[in-house]
Amino acid sequence: MKHSRCSRLSLAAAGVVLVLGLTGCDTMSSVHPDFDTEQVSADTALTALEQIPVKGRAPKTGYSREEFGDAWADIDRNGCDTRNDVLNRDLSDVAHVNSVPCKVKSGVLDDPYTGTRIQFQRGQDTSSDVQIDHIVALSNAWQTGAQQLSIEERIQFANDPLNLQAADGPTNGAKGDGDAATWLPPNKAFRCEYVAAQTAVKAEYGLWMTTAEHDAIARVLTTCPDQPLPT
Template structure:
Protein backbone atom coordinates (compact mmCIF):
# COMPACT_ATOMS: atom_id res chain seq x y z
CA UNK A 1 0.00 0.00 0.00
CA UNK A 2 1.30 3.48 -0.84
CA UNK A 3 2.02 6.07 1.83
CA UNK A 4 -1.05 7.97 0.63
CA UNK A 5 -3.19 4.80 1.02
CA UNK A 6 -1.88 4.17 4.53
CA UNK A 7 -2.64 7.77 5.47
CA UNK A 8 -6.18 7.50 4.15
CA UNK A 9 -6.77 4.26 6.06
CA UNK A 10 -5.52 5.82 9.29
CA UNK A 11 -7.70 8.89 8.76
CA UNK A 12 -10.73 6.67 8.18
CA UNK A 13 -10.04 4.76 11.39
CA UNK A 14 -9.74 7.99 13.35
CA UNK A 15 -13.02 9.30 11.96
CA UNK A 16 -14.76 6.02 12.84
CA UNK A 17 -13.33 6.15 16.36
CA UNK A 18 -14.52 9.72 16.82
CA UNK A 19 -18.08 8.70 15.99
CA UNK A 20 -18.24 6.21 18.86
CA UNK A 21 -19.25 8.74 21.50
CA UNK A 22 -22.39 7.18 22.92
CA UNK A 23 -22.98 3.93 24.74
CA UNK A 24 -21.17 0.93 23.31
CA UNK A 25 -23.03 -2.35 22.96
CA UNK A 26 -21.90 -5.68 24.32
CA UNK A 27 -21.59 -7.55 27.57
CA UNK A 28 -22.44 -5.91 30.86
CA UNK A 29 -19.51 -4.42 32.77
CA UNK A 30 -18.39 -6.56 35.70
CA UNK A 31 -15.94 -5.81 38.46
CA UNK A 32 -12.48 -7.27 38.48
CA UNK A 33 -9.66 -6.92 40.98
CA UNK A 34 -7.71 -3.76 40.23
CA UNK A 35 -10.20 -2.40 37.69
CA UNK A 36 -10.66 1.37 37.59
CA UNK A 37 -13.88 2.37 35.85
CA UNK A 38 -14.66 5.54 33.96
CA UNK A 39 -17.94 6.97 35.18
CA UNK A 40 -20.61 7.25 32.47
CA UNK A 41 -22.71 10.38 31.94
CA UNK A 42 -26.42 9.46 31.76
CA UNK A 43 -26.92 10.69 28.20
CA UNK A 44 -24.19 8.25 27.14
CA UNK A 45 -25.70 5.39 29.15
CA UNK A 46 -29.36 4.95 28.17
CA UNK A 47 -29.51 1.28 29.23
CA UNK A 48 -27.74 1.79 32.57
CA UNK A 49 -25.14 -0.95 32.09
CA UNK A 50 -22.13 1.36 32.22
CA UNK A 51 -20.81 2.25 35.69
CA UNK A 52 -21.60 5.19 37.89
CA UNK A 53 -23.04 8.61 37.20
CA UNK A 54 -20.78 11.32 35.75
CA UNK A 55 -21.73 15.02 35.77
CA UNK A 56 -23.39 16.60 32.74
CA UNK A 57 -21.06 19.52 32.00
CA UNK A 58 -21.08 20.78 28.42
CA UNK A 59 -23.59 23.39 27.28
CA UNK A 60 -24.76 21.09 24.49
CA UNK A 61 -25.37 18.14 26.81
CA UNK A 62 -27.17 20.32 29.34
CA UNK A 63 -29.44 21.63 26.58
CA UNK A 64 -30.11 18.04 25.52
CA UNK A 65 -30.88 17.17 29.15
CA UNK A 66 -33.45 19.97 29.38
CA UNK A 67 -35.13 18.74 26.20
CA UNK A 68 -35.31 15.24 27.65
CA UNK A 69 -36.84 16.42 30.93
CA UNK A 70 -39.42 18.55 29.11
CA UNK A 71 -40.82 15.36 27.52
CA UNK A 72 -42.03 14.14 30.92
CA UNK A 73 -45.75 13.91 31.62
CA UNK A 74 -47.00 15.51 34.82
CA UNK A 75 -49.72 14.30 37.16
CA UNK A 76 -50.87 14.75 40.72
CA UNK A 77 -49.40 12.35 43.25
CA UNK A 78 -51.78 9.68 44.47
CA UNK A 79 -52.04 8.11 47.92
CA UNK A 80 -49.53 5.63 49.30
CA UNK A 81 -52.25 3.28 50.50
CA UNK A 82 -51.68 -0.32 49.45
CA UNK A 83 -47.94 0.14 48.88
CA UNK A 84 -45.38 -2.38 50.09
CA UNK A 85 -41.96 -3.37 48.83
CA UNK A 86 -43.39 -6.80 48.06
CA UNK A 87 -45.61 -5.23 45.38
CA UNK A 88 -42.43 -4.90 43.28
CA UNK A 89 -41.35 -8.51 43.64
CA UNK A 90 -38.81 -10.28 45.80
CA UNK A 91 -35.82 -8.14 46.78
CA UNK A 92 -33.12 -8.18 44.10
CA UNK A 93 -34.65 -11.18 42.33
CA UNK A 94 -32.90 -12.41 39.20
CA UNK A 95 -36.21 -13.36 37.63
CA UNK A 96 -37.43 -10.01 36.25
CA UNK A 97 -37.60 -10.26 32.47
CA UNK A 98 -36.71 -7.69 29.84
CA UNK A 99 -33.93 -5.81 31.65
CA UNK A 100 -30.12 -6.10 31.53
CA UNK A 101 -28.58 -8.71 33.88
CA UNK A 102 -31.91 -10.57 34.19
CA UNK A 103 -31.61 -14.33 34.63
CA UNK A 104 -27.81 -14.31 34.70
CA UNK A 105 -27.70 -16.30 37.95
CA UNK A 106 -26.69 -13.34 40.15
CA UNK A 107 -28.84 -11.20 42.45
CA UNK A 108 -29.52 -7.72 41.08
CA UNK A 109 -27.75 -6.05 44.01
CA UNK A 110 -24.54 -7.98 43.30
CA UNK A 111 -24.78 -7.09 39.61
CA UNK A 112 -24.92 -3.40 40.53
CA UNK A 113 -22.06 -3.59 43.03
CA UNK A 114 -19.97 -5.30 40.36
CA UNK A 115 -20.97 -2.68 37.77
CA UNK A 116 -19.97 0.34 39.86
CA UNK A 117 -17.36 -1.02 42.27
CA UNK A 118 -13.61 -0.94 41.86
CA UNK A 119 -11.17 -3.55 43.15
CA UNK A 120 -14.15 -5.87 43.46
CA UNK A 121 -13.71 -9.12 45.38
CA UNK A 122 -16.08 -12.08 45.15
CA UNK A 123 -16.88 -14.79 47.65
CA UNK A 124 -14.56 -17.75 47.22
CA UNK A 125 -16.01 -20.12 44.66
CA UNK A 126 -18.52 -17.56 43.37
CA UNK A 127 -18.46 -15.17 40.42
CA UNK A 128 -21.60 -13.42 41.70
CA UNK A 129 -21.46 -12.58 45.40
CA UNK A 130 -19.51 -9.36 45.98
CA UNK A 131 -17.83 -9.32 49.41
CA UNK A 132 -15.61 -6.23 49.15
CA UNK A 133 -14.98 -3.28 46.84
CA UNK A 134 -14.33 0.45 46.63
CA UNK A 135 -17.19 2.70 45.57
CA UNK A 136 -16.97 6.27 44.33
CA UNK A 137 -20.36 7.43 45.53
CA UNK A 138 -21.83 9.77 42.90
CA UNK A 139 -24.25 11.42 45.34
CA UNK A 140 -21.60 12.57 47.83
CA UNK A 141 -18.26 12.26 46.02
CA UNK A 142 -16.90 10.04 48.80
CA UNK A 143 -14.81 6.94 48.21
CA UNK A 144 -16.19 4.13 50.35
CA UNK A 145 -14.10 1.06 51.13
CA UNK A 146 -16.87 -1.43 51.63
CA UNK A 147 -17.08 -5.02 52.79
CA UNK A 148 -20.04 -7.31 53.29
CA UNK A 149 -19.45 -7.19 57.04
CA UNK A 150 -20.77 -3.61 56.88
CA UNK A 151 -23.46 -4.33 54.30
CA UNK A 152 -25.66 -1.28 54.95
CA UNK A 153 -22.77 1.17 54.44
CA UNK A 154 -23.54 0.89 50.72
CA UNK A 155 -27.15 0.63 49.59
CA UNK A 156 -28.56 0.39 46.08
CA UNK A 157 -30.80 3.39 45.50
CA UNK A 158 -33.86 3.24 43.29
CA UNK A 159 -33.41 6.55 41.46
CA UNK A 160 -37.19 6.80 41.24
CA UNK A 161 -38.23 5.43 44.64
CA UNK A 162 -40.61 2.49 44.52
CA UNK A 163 -43.17 4.25 46.73
CA UNK A 164 -43.03 7.28 44.39
CA UNK A 165 -43.67 4.99 41.43
CA UNK A 166 -46.62 3.44 43.25
CA UNK A 167 -48.16 6.85 43.98
CA UNK A 168 -47.62 8.03 40.38
CA UNK A 169 -49.40 5.09 38.76
CA UNK A 170 -47.47 1.85 39.30
CA UNK A 171 -50.35 0.62 41.48
CA UNK A 172 -52.14 -0.03 38.17
CA UNK A 173 -49.26 -1.89 36.50
CA UNK A 174 -48.83 -5.62 36.20
CA UNK A 175 -46.63 -7.33 38.76
CA UNK A 176 -44.16 -8.12 35.96
CA UNK A 177 -43.75 -4.45 35.03
CA UNK A 178 -43.22 -3.48 38.65
CA UNK A 179 -40.54 -6.19 38.96
CA UNK A 180 -38.81 -4.82 35.85
CA UNK A 181 -38.52 -1.25 37.14
CA UNK A 182 -37.38 -2.51 40.55
CA UNK A 183 -34.50 -4.49 38.96
CA UNK A 184 -33.65 -2.30 35.96
CA UNK A 185 -30.02 -1.08 36.20
CA UNK A 186 -31.13 2.22 34.67
CA UNK A 187 -33.06 2.83 37.90
CA UNK A 188 -30.38 1.56 40.31
CA UNK A 189 -27.37 3.33 41.82
CA UNK A 190 -25.09 2.04 44.62
CA UNK A 191 -24.57 4.93 47.04
CA UNK A 192 -23.74 5.70 50.66
CA UNK A 193 -26.35 4.07 52.87
CA UNK A 194 -27.06 7.14 55.03
CA UNK A 195 -27.76 9.27 51.96
CA UNK A 196 -30.11 6.68 50.53
CA UNK A 197 -32.03 6.50 53.80
CA UNK A 198 -32.29 10.29 53.96
CA UNK A 199 -33.81 10.32 50.47
CA UNK A 200 -36.49 7.76 51.28
CA UNK A 201 -39.42 8.04 48.87
CA UNK A 202 -38.91 11.69 47.96
CA UNK A 203 -38.93 13.18 44.47
CA UNK A 204 -36.47 15.83 43.18
CA UNK A 205 -38.52 18.78 44.47
CA UNK A 206 -37.86 17.56 48.03
CA UNK A 207 -34.52 15.73 47.69
CA UNK A 208 -31.45 16.10 45.48
CA UNK A 209 -27.96 14.60 45.89
CA UNK A 210 -25.77 16.60 48.30
CA UNK A 211 -23.08 16.89 45.61
CA UNK A 212 -24.29 19.81 43.51
CA UNK A 213 -22.28 19.03 40.37
CA UNK A 214 -24.13 15.71 39.96
CA UNK A 215 -27.66 17.10 40.25
CA UNK A 216 -28.27 17.56 36.52
CA UNK A 217 -27.09 13.99 35.88
CA UNK A 218 -29.42 12.76 38.63
CA UNK A 219 -32.33 14.65 37.07
CA UNK A 220 -31.53 13.13 33.67
CA UNK A 221 -31.42 9.60 35.09
CA UNK A 222 -34.73 10.20 36.90
CA UNK A 223 -36.23 11.38 33.59
CA UNK A 224 -34.78 8.45 31.62
CA UNK A 225 -36.45 5.95 33.94
CA UNK A 226 -39.77 7.83 33.94
CA UNK A 227 -39.82 8.01 30.13
CA UNK A 228 -38.87 4.36 29.70
CA UNK A 229 -41.79 3.26 31.87
CA UNK A 230 -44.21 6.02 30.83
CA UNK A 231 -44.39 7.20 34.42
CA UNK A 232 -45.49 10.79 35.12
CA UNK A 233 -43.82 13.06 37.66
CA UNK A 234 -45.29 15.87 39.70
CA UNK A 235 -45.26 19.37 38.24
CA UNK A 236 -42.96 20.53 41.06
CA UNK A 237 -40.51 17.70 40.43
CA UNK A 238 -40.36 18.45 36.70
CA UNK A 239 -39.67 22.14 37.38
CA UNK A 240 -36.84 21.34 39.82
CA UNK A 241 -35.32 18.77 37.46
CA UNK A 242 -35.32 21.26 34.58
CA UNK A 243 -33.69 23.92 36.76
CA UNK A 244 -30.75 21.61 37.60
CA UNK A 245 -29.66 21.46 33.95
CA UNK A 246 -30.04 25.09 32.87
Protein backbone atom coordinates (compact mmCIF):
# COMPACT_ATOMS: atom_id res chain seq x y z
CA MET A 1 0.00 0.00 0.00
CA LYS A 2 1.06 3.58 -0.57
CA HIS A 3 2.39 5.31 2.53
CA SER A 4 1.51 8.87 3.46
CA ARG A 5 4.12 11.46 2.66
CA CYS A 6 4.05 12.75 6.24
CA SER A 7 4.99 9.38 7.70
CA ARG A 8 7.67 8.84 5.07
CA LEU A 9 9.19 12.26 5.66
CA SER A 10 9.11 11.75 9.41
CA LEU A 11 11.01 8.49 9.08
CA ALA A 12 13.47 10.08 6.70
CA ALA A 13 13.99 13.06 8.95
CA ALA A 14 14.64 10.82 11.93
CA GLY A 15 17.44 9.04 10.10
CA VAL A 16 19.03 11.74 8.03
CA VAL A 17 21.01 13.38 10.83
CA LEU A 18 22.66 10.08 11.68
CA VAL A 19 23.30 9.29 8.02
CA LEU A 20 24.85 12.66 7.33
CA GLY A 21 26.98 12.41 10.43
CA LEU A 22 28.29 8.98 9.54
CA THR A 23 28.94 9.63 5.88
CA GLY A 24 30.14 13.22 6.04
CA CYS A 25 27.73 13.92 3.19
CA ASP A 26 27.54 17.46 1.83
CA THR A 27 24.65 19.53 3.11
CA MET A 28 22.94 22.07 0.88
CA SER A 29 25.20 24.85 2.14
CA SER A 30 28.32 22.87 1.29
CA VAL A 31 27.05 22.11 -2.20
CA HIS A 32 26.26 25.82 -2.63
CA PRO A 33 28.13 27.80 0.09
CA ASP A 34 26.34 31.07 -0.74
CA PHE A 35 22.86 29.55 -0.46
CA ASP A 36 20.75 30.73 2.50
CA THR A 37 18.88 27.64 3.72
CA GLU A 38 16.90 29.69 6.26
CA GLN A 39 14.94 31.30 3.42
CA VAL A 40 13.59 28.00 2.11
CA SER A 41 9.89 27.31 2.72
CA ALA A 42 9.02 24.18 4.69
CA ASP A 43 6.86 22.72 1.90
CA THR A 44 9.35 23.00 -0.95
CA ALA A 45 11.18 20.23 -2.76
CA LEU A 46 14.45 21.69 -1.50
CA THR A 47 13.41 21.22 2.13
CA ALA A 48 12.16 17.70 1.44
CA LEU A 49 15.46 16.86 -0.24
CA GLU A 50 17.35 17.60 2.97
CA GLN A 51 15.17 15.07 4.82
CA ILE A 52 16.04 12.15 2.55
CA PRO A 53 18.79 9.77 3.74
CA VAL A 54 22.00 9.74 1.72
CA LYS A 55 24.08 6.59 1.37
CA GLY A 56 25.61 4.25 -1.16
CA ARG A 57 23.74 2.35 -3.84
CA ALA A 58 22.80 -1.24 -2.96
CA PRO A 59 23.68 -4.09 -5.35
CA LYS A 60 21.32 -4.70 -8.26
CA THR A 61 21.24 -8.40 -7.34
CA GLY A 62 17.76 -9.88 -7.64
CA TYR A 63 16.29 -7.05 -9.69
CA SER A 64 13.81 -7.77 -12.46
CA ARG A 65 10.80 -5.90 -13.81
CA GLU A 66 8.61 -8.64 -12.33
CA GLU A 67 9.64 -7.52 -8.83
CA PHE A 68 7.34 -4.55 -9.45
CA GLY A 69 4.44 -6.60 -10.80
CA ASP A 70 3.04 -6.88 -14.30
CA ALA A 71 3.56 -3.85 -16.49
CA TRP A 72 0.73 -1.32 -16.43
CA ALA A 73 -1.73 -2.92 -14.06
CA ASP A 74 -5.14 -1.46 -13.29
CA ILE A 75 -4.44 -0.94 -9.60
CA ASP A 76 -7.11 1.72 -9.10
CA ARG A 77 -9.68 -0.61 -10.72
CA ASN A 78 -11.14 2.04 -12.96
CA GLY A 79 -11.12 -0.38 -15.89
CA CYS A 80 -8.10 1.27 -17.56
CA ASP A 81 -4.48 0.17 -17.38
CA THR A 82 -1.92 2.62 -16.03
CA ARG A 83 -0.39 3.45 -19.42
CA ASN A 84 -3.72 4.62 -20.79
CA ASP A 85 -4.51 6.48 -17.57
CA VAL A 86 -1.28 8.48 -18.00
CA LEU A 87 -1.87 9.06 -21.71
CA ASN A 88 -5.34 10.38 -20.91
CA ARG A 89 -3.81 12.68 -18.28
CA ASP A 90 -0.82 14.00 -20.22
CA LEU A 91 -2.08 14.24 -23.81
CA SER A 92 -4.43 16.82 -25.26
CA ASP A 93 -6.92 16.41 -28.11
CA VAL A 94 -7.33 12.78 -27.10
CA ALA A 95 -9.32 10.37 -29.24
CA HIS A 96 -10.18 6.84 -28.13
CA VAL A 97 -10.49 3.50 -29.89
CA ASN A 98 -14.20 2.93 -30.54
CA SER A 99 -14.91 5.69 -28.01
CA VAL A 100 -13.64 3.46 -25.18
CA PRO A 101 -11.91 5.80 -22.69
CA CYS A 102 -9.41 3.13 -21.69
CA LYS A 103 -7.76 2.93 -25.12
CA VAL A 104 -6.12 6.13 -26.30
CA LYS A 105 -6.06 6.14 -30.08
CA SER A 106 -4.38 9.48 -30.70
CA GLY A 107 -3.50 12.76 -29.09
CA VAL A 108 -0.93 15.50 -28.75
CA LEU A 109 1.89 15.47 -26.23
CA ASP A 110 3.66 18.69 -25.34
CA ASP A 111 6.68 16.74 -24.21
CA PRO A 112 8.20 18.29 -21.08
CA TYR A 113 11.50 16.44 -21.50
CA THR A 114 12.34 17.93 -24.89
CA GLY A 115 10.01 20.92 -25.14
CA THR A 116 8.66 19.60 -28.44
CA ARG A 117 5.15 18.70 -29.58
CA ILE A 118 4.54 15.06 -30.54
CA GLN A 119 1.56 13.72 -32.45
CA PHE A 120 0.71 10.38 -30.86
CA GLN A 121 -0.95 7.65 -32.91
CA ARG A 122 -1.68 4.23 -31.47
CA GLY A 123 -0.21 1.44 -33.58
CA GLN A 124 2.39 -1.29 -33.76
CA ASP A 125 5.01 1.01 -35.26
CA THR A 126 3.96 4.29 -33.63
CA SER A 127 2.88 3.68 -30.02
CA SER A 128 6.49 3.75 -28.83
CA ASP A 129 6.85 7.35 -30.02
CA VAL A 130 5.35 8.25 -26.66
CA GLN A 131 6.48 6.18 -23.71
CA ILE A 132 5.61 6.32 -20.03
CA ASP A 133 8.67 7.16 -17.98
CA HIS A 134 9.19 6.09 -14.39
CA ILE A 135 10.57 9.37 -13.06
CA VAL A 136 12.46 7.37 -10.46
CA ALA A 137 13.48 4.33 -12.49
CA LEU A 138 12.53 0.93 -11.13
CA SER A 139 16.13 -0.26 -11.13
CA ASN A 140 17.22 2.87 -9.28
CA ALA A 141 14.46 2.35 -6.74
CA TRP A 142 15.52 -1.28 -6.26
CA GLN A 143 19.04 -0.16 -5.41
CA THR A 144 17.95 2.63 -3.06
CA GLY A 145 15.53 0.90 -0.75
CA ALA A 146 12.74 -0.73 -2.75
CA GLN A 147 14.15 -4.19 -2.05
CA GLN A 148 12.78 -3.71 1.46
CA LEU A 149 9.29 -2.81 0.25
CA SER A 150 6.56 -5.43 0.01
CA ILE A 151 5.49 -6.64 -3.42
CA GLU A 152 2.25 -4.69 -2.97
CA GLU A 153 4.19 -1.50 -2.28
CA ARG A 154 6.42 -2.07 -5.30
CA ILE A 155 3.39 -2.59 -7.55
CA GLN A 156 1.97 0.66 -6.21
CA PHE A 157 5.31 2.37 -6.87
CA ALA A 158 5.45 1.17 -10.48
CA ASN A 159 1.93 2.45 -11.17
CA ASP A 160 1.86 5.60 -9.05
CA PRO A 161 0.89 8.65 -11.17
CA LEU A 162 3.29 10.70 -9.05
CA ASN A 163 6.15 8.68 -10.56
CA LEU A 164 4.90 8.57 -14.15
CA GLN A 165 5.25 10.95 -17.08
CA ALA A 166 4.37 10.54 -20.75
CA ALA A 167 7.50 11.44 -22.69
CA ASP A 168 9.25 11.30 -26.03
CA GLY A 169 10.19 7.66 -26.62
CA PRO A 170 13.82 8.07 -27.77
CA THR A 171 14.52 10.54 -24.96
CA ASN A 172 13.10 8.15 -22.40
CA GLY A 173 15.28 5.42 -23.88
CA ALA A 174 18.35 7.62 -23.53
CA LYS A 175 17.57 8.13 -19.85
CA GLY A 176 17.47 4.40 -19.17
CA ASP A 177 17.65 3.82 -15.42
CA GLY A 178 19.75 6.91 -14.77
CA ASP A 179 19.30 9.17 -11.77
CA ALA A 180 19.75 12.94 -11.69
CA ALA A 181 23.52 12.57 -11.47
CA THR A 182 23.66 10.90 -14.89
CA TRP A 183 20.59 12.25 -16.72
CA LEU A 184 18.40 15.33 -16.70
CA PRO A 185 15.77 16.37 -19.27
CA PRO A 186 17.27 18.19 -22.27
CA ASN A 187 14.58 20.84 -21.73
CA LYS A 188 16.23 22.89 -18.98
CA ALA A 189 12.97 24.70 -18.23
CA PHE A 190 11.53 21.43 -16.90
CA ARG A 191 14.44 20.37 -14.72
CA CYS A 192 13.20 21.95 -11.50
CA GLU A 193 9.84 20.21 -11.81
CA TYR A 194 11.52 16.94 -12.78
CA VAL A 195 13.89 16.71 -9.82
CA ALA A 196 11.13 17.91 -7.49
CA ALA A 197 9.10 14.91 -8.63
CA GLN A 198 12.05 12.58 -8.03
CA THR A 199 12.41 14.01 -4.54
CA ALA A 200 8.70 13.57 -3.83
CA VAL A 201 8.72 9.95 -4.99
CA LYS A 202 11.77 9.05 -2.91
CA ALA A 203 10.23 10.72 0.14
CA GLU A 204 6.88 9.00 -0.43
CA TYR A 205 8.36 5.51 -0.50
CA GLY A 206 11.16 5.94 2.03
CA LEU A 207 13.95 5.54 -0.52
CA TRP A 208 17.40 7.02 -0.17
CA MET A 209 19.72 8.87 -2.55
CA THR A 210 23.38 8.50 -3.34
CA THR A 211 25.63 11.47 -2.66
CA ALA A 212 25.97 12.18 -6.38
CA GLU A 213 22.21 12.03 -6.92
CA HIS A 214 21.48 14.25 -3.92
CA ASP A 215 24.03 16.84 -4.99
CA ALA A 216 22.81 16.88 -8.60
CA ILE A 217 19.24 17.52 -7.43
CA ALA A 218 20.45 20.16 -4.99
CA ARG A 219 22.25 22.03 -7.76
CA VAL A 220 19.03 22.20 -9.77
CA LEU A 221 16.74 23.10 -6.87
CA THR A 222 18.94 25.92 -5.60
CA THR A 223 18.11 27.69 -8.87
CA CYS A 224 14.39 27.42 -7.99
CA PRO A 225 14.21 27.29 -4.17
CA ASP A 226 10.44 27.85 -4.12
CA GLN A 227 9.73 24.82 -6.33
CA PRO A 228 6.86 23.04 -4.55
CA LEU A 229 6.94 19.37 -3.70
CA PRO A 230 4.39 17.66 -5.97
CA THR A 231 1.68 15.47 -4.48
